[in-house]
């Protein structure tokens with residue numbers, strides 16, 4: 067067998083450009099973990115079933131074990147390491163997981179956090195049923211789904227509160243806006 | 254659980270892709286969303302020497318609604334088709350079925366054309382294509398051809414795609430007026446492949462009685478199995494709560510389910526009966542004319 071050729075690729079992960087050389091068969095999950103040292107992305111099954119390896123590719127959740135690193139060239143990848151603010155402040159979804167005991171052993175957590183981050187951007191006011199559908203592709207071996215669902219709903223609440231505060235702080239509009247924003251957040 | 258080595262090609266136009274595929278012949282395999290192919294590689298169930306990645310060919314990324322129905326390019330993701338309002342209006346069965354295809358995250362990358370070429374007898378979109386009598390557009394360097402669903406699926410994971418061929422698009426024709434559709438299945442967990450299921454279409458006559466009913470089954474035959482159920486339900490009133498079990502029984506006599514680790518053949522046959530009745534009832538309800546629009550709800 068011939069030695070597989072290496073591909074020189076540039077990956078943008080969490081806003082940082084990384085240059086690396088990989089064989090075509092390198093899975094994105096392995097590239098993130100082994101080549102870039104971003105071990106927050108976890109690998110469970112490597113056939114798309116468990117969801118632990120989920121990252122955001124151009125803002126959309128995707129299985130990093132079902133993509134080759136060469137396919138991600140030119141895409142914006144966000145891993146769990148990229149969810150917190152640059153100063154380390156945890157994102158609303160991360161805080162809600164801590165608050166509601168959505169974390170057990172933590173193995174599945176990165177996948178849940180990335181999926182929910184994208185989901186709550188698209189659907190800021192989900193029902194419990196919609197949350198369950200959104201995380202239906204993620205398995206938690208500790209089987210603590212109750213608290214994970216509660217954390218997702220709490221995260222939605224925090225995000226709405228934050229948005230309301232932003233609108234109040236901005237203070238523009240017709241004057242009725244802060245009131246409306248607060249009411250909406252409270253619902 | 255790591256993929257075997259392969260040579261990677263990333264053409265940026267259809268012409269370039271067809272050139273590479275022609276050169277590679279049986280050595281080349283198309284990589285679309287990778288949601289079926291990469292698991293097969295990771296499990297070493299497939300060992301293709303060359304992969305031709307079509308993800309850099311933007312001209313294949315489209316969903317178009319035309320007078321005849323919905324045309325879906327090879328790079329349109331399940332999620333894009335699912336969200337497409339025009340496609341839903343023209344062929345509601347598309348969204349009804351896509352909601353049952355895997356999980357939302359898989360649908361973000363998996364393509365509808367890839368799912369059809371993959372020809373898994375448990376997959377939803379091949380059954381949709383079969384029920385609607387849709388077509389697949391195939392291209393080779395020196396030839397293009399359009400194949401109807403009835404000739405496209407040859408067996409489990411086997412379509413009539415030849416080495417060197419690229420599926421450019423699939424076309425889902427829309428159904429005549431007063432026709433309702435439904436996709437009903439039973440999976441062990443929502444998003445998993447179904448143990449058994451069907452896409453159903455029911456057409457009503459002017460008196461809102463069943464004029465025509467047919468279904469395409471998943472998980473109970475080597476290819477999507479289309480069965481005409483009209484004889485069992487002709488004249489049934491769509492508005493009534495009348496039982497549809499006769500159609501279920503007719504369907505049971507037509508399918509050839511197999512047993513596997515998840516279900517016995519007998520259980521699958523039982524499911525076919527129950528799910529058929531449920532799907533036809535739902536499809537018939539949807540075929541009824543909509544009650545007039547509520548004036549207060551209309552937006553300017």
Ligand SMILES: Cc1cc2nc3c(=O)[nH]c(=O)nc-3n(C[C@H](O)[C@H](O)[C@H](O)COP(=O)(O)OP(=O)(O)OC[C@H]3O[C@@H](n4cnc5c(N)ncnc54)[C@H](O)[C@@H]3O)c2cc1C
Pocket residue numbers: 113114115282283284285286287288289290291292327353354355356359362363364365366367368370371375376377378414418419420421444445446447
């Ligand atoms: C966890 C999980 C659960 C799933 N559950 C379901 C489910 O419930 N129902 C369901 O229907 N599917 C399910 N799938 C499969 C998913 O729907 C895939 O999207 C689909 O089967 C294949 O599409 P793809 O674009 O990913 O194709 P790929 O994986 O890239 O390719 C699949 C095959 O088709 C060929 N191919 C693809 N596109 C072309 C083309 N344009 N021309 C020629 N050949 C082509 C490839 O060579 C390969 O042989 C599941 C997948 C996973 C990982």
Ligand code: FES
Pocket residue numbers: 108109110111112113114115116117118119120129130131132
């Ligand atoms: S490791 Fe990717 S889905 Fe399980």
Ligand code: FES
Pocket residue numbers: 169170171172173174175205206207208209210
């Ligand atoms: S927290 Fe342990 S696997 Fe989910």
